[in-house]
Amino acid sequence: MEAFGNNLRRLRKEKGFTQEKLAFEIGIEISQISRIERGILNTSVSTANAISKALKVPIRELFDFDRDRLS
Amino acid sequence: MEAFGNNLRRLRKEKGFTQEKLAFEIGIEISQISRIERGILNTSVSTANAISKALKVPIRELFDFDRDRLS
DNA sequence: TAAAAAATAGGCAAATTTGCCTATTTTATT
């Protein structure tokens, strides 16, 4: 959950999206993006899918839960 | 959401899991598995991740939301 | 370094998900 958030933040920045832009594109609240990135909440499969589509990143990259341990 | 459920059902069967076995392995209720497969609810990212690990299928396959349109 | 932009924080009510439960229906096995 925390890893998901870290992946999201990294990928979002790589793609040049602000939280606001991403939130707007997928039609959710910016406060939700913030909470997801910070690992405060465990969002749904459909939001995860929408994020992956909006950022044009493979879903696998968001779910790469082990990546963080490396860095 | 519906597609996620269909993918789950197909993959679960391919791997020879009953709903009960899968539920037990990931520590959730069998009624939840049933509801997820039927597209009644939109489960969380962490449950999706646990399912992918338990079934040993890539997360991408669960999220292959467009697959259904083919069949 | 001042102003603007981006991100964080958190309160609150409504909506949704979850676990626990019992009962019924469908599918597979003998």
Added chain:
DNA sequence: AATAAAATAGGCAAATTTGCCTATTTTTTA
């Protein structure tokens, strides 16, 4: 066809997520 196994249905309370909101802090830009 009868029994057993698997899946569906749904009620209910507790827990969690969501949207909407305002305020504050941090980061970036001029």
